[in-house]
Amino acid sequence: MDIPKDRLYTKEHEWARIEGNTAYVGITDYAQASLGDITFIGLPKVGDDVKQAEFSATVESVKAASDVYAPLSGKVTAINKELAAHPEFVNKSPYDKGYFFTIEISASGEKASLMDEAAYKSYVEGLSK
């Protein structure tokens, strides 16, 4: 299970990688492996406001359609347009080519409620027990 150190995680298996006031958002390796082959990603629009722990995107796989919650609140500044033609990027490269969107962080204090790599790792291990 790949869990990079350079980002923060939610219990719903989203990640946020922070660059200044921008956060890249995606789903974790654990999430993509649980969903199976991903067939479609319904992304928000640039300019949409997303709120921490609230609906921001939909992932559809051969098994299920699942909501993706925003790890942090903010305004969507860009979406990963590649995913429309290549939903498999989320399976193959969940932390890089398979990112979902970027936001301009509006409440940086929210970061405190997210898990770091070590905390998320033990959280995921707890799930499989």
Added chain:
Amino acid sequence: MSYVPHTQEEIKAMLKTIGISSVEDLFGDIPRGLRAGSFDLPTGSSEFEVTRRLKKLAAKNATGLVNFVGGGFYDHFIPAALDALVSRSEFYTAYTPYQPECSQGWLQAIYEYQTIICELTGLDVSNASLYDGGTALYEAAMMAVRHTGRNKIIVDSGVNLIYRTMLYSYTSNLSVEFVEIPVVHGQSSRDGLAKHLDDKTAAVIMQNPNFFGAVDDHTDVVERVHKFGALAIASVYPVSLGMLKSPGEMGFDIATGEGQSLGIPLSFGGPYLGFMAARQELVRQMPGRIVGATVDMDGKRGFVLTLQTREQHIRREKATSNICSNEALCALRAAIFVALVGREGLKELAENNYRNAEFAKDTLAKVSGLEVKRSSPTFNEFTVLLPKPANEVVYRMIEKGFAAGFPLGKFYKGMDNYLLVAVTEKRTKEEIRKFSDSLEAVL
């Protein structure tokens, strides 16, 4: 499967096995007041008695009238080959025939239906069909609401009132706002549209030909709609597309319509056929199912349900629509109908409708007191102004053997003296002349 009900002995044996004394005991948990009482059914009748009774009731319908009624549903010829093919048990008795390993024939038929709808409408993708023209239009409106994230919908009042009523009732508990643009001289009003079109508009809905029969080129309307980031939806009459500019050519994003005119008999209550086609980028918002072509592990061409994710299987509460089904047998009729008449045949069919209607216009124009409205070009349906209420005239014409048309006062205020007359390829010159003579006598 046997449909013979259980015998008294079988019922007794089953009751004994589960340890209760009567069928009534099975419903013991339901308070008596909520249980069904006696259904008070008469004793059974023999097959002969039932047939005689039903025939007597059926004879009350006036089925032999020469038909000039349209209003969204049209009296077209249906070739005998169509019924013969559709009644094959492989098609007729199959239930949810979508398993690719055993339903290649059915899946191919639906794929061909979708291809036909795409070619007729000039759009990229068609679904496997919907219930009828009205539900298809409602689904299109909701696609636009989801796609744009807006909730205002502008509807031209030339859209069939049945469809408008369905739009309003389906959305009565959703936060969708409708604005109706009144038609001017039977045509969609560009000024009316400009007044209401804004950046809160999700969609603009037009019908072509509109309810008064008027044919329009909505290219300019669509351009304006797109400037505001809204979607343009067209409700169309498929037979007319044999000669008219398609919704795709006009730039529309979604086209829907009633497919009854493609080989489905007129009947009170259906089943009819809703069709829907859209641009590729809207495919994920489409309700229902889509059949696609693919290759199997040996590289042979085959057909599968490509898109069914909006339904119960995967998306469940996230589904885009409650539509989990389609009108497979009616869609098959449409596909066979178009295949039977062919590309050139469909053009000829449309042209014959148009020519017959023009002949009827010229003939009726000679009836004293009757005015044929000619403010717009029409396809096979047009409006006439009568010197007395159209409703009255229709009743008098039934006595003469004609279903004379649709009295527009039923749907539009202040139009009591207007009659909507449809003339399909089935109407002969002789019928049209007699129709005209009878009108002359009645007025």
